[in-house]
Structures are given as C-alpha cells and as structure tokens.
Amino acid sequence: GLTEKTIAHLRKMKWDDFEDWVIKEINGRAQKRRSGDFGIDGYTEKDEPIQIKNWGKKVGRPEIFNFETALRKEKAKNGKIFAMGFSPQAKEEVARAKREEDLFIDLVTMEDFLTDKYVKFRSR
DSSP states (O other): OOOOHHHHHHSOHHHHHHHHHHHHTTTTTEEESSOTTTTTTEOOTOEEEEOEEEEEOOBBBHHHHHHHHHHTTTTOOOOEEESOOOOHHHHOOOOOOOHHHOEEEEEEEEEHHGGGGGGSSSSS
C-alpha cells in the first residue's frame, strides 16, 4: 500500500520498479515494450496513457512535448504524468495544450499521489 512508501523511498527505487509500483497502485496496466515506448509507460483503468518518471529533477517542457506527441499518435485526449515534480515551463505547456489543442494532461506529483488528494488512484 501507499502508507509505508515515502518520497525518499520512492527516489531510491530503480526506474522499472517505480513504474511497476505506480501502475499497480492505480490498477493500471504496463506498456508491453519497456524502452522505445515513445513516452507511454502504461495506461490507467480508463485506458488513459501515462508516463512515469522517478527523476531527482523536475520534469520539464521537452518531456511534455514528447508526451503530447505520444498522445496524438494514440489519438488520446487525456493523459497523466507521474513524477517527483514539474517545472513551471512544464505547467505552462500543459496549460497551452489544453487551451489550444484540447489535450488534457494531468501532472501528478508523488507528494500529491501519497496524500488523500489522489484517493481515486488508490488500490481498493
């Protein structure tokens, strides 16, 4: 479950274990291919594409651009990115994509994920 996980613990996880953990917590499913997945690491229960990054640094605009490209390829309008944090430029790009392209990207920080704000993601 979530309670014994902490940000510090999550930061120490290997990227693939971290991906698996997030996907399990949201009852999602992993992308078949591990590398060369074009920025889609898996899918939510509702088949929304997701990307998962356990970087020490904040996810920036280039990663958002890549994810937008991946969403367009999948003909998806909604997606989620799970990461430790996001740069102001990443947030600006998400706002632009929503405004100009009707692409809805939910930026989920691990801090939010570990708190009740994202109750809907918790395993039942």
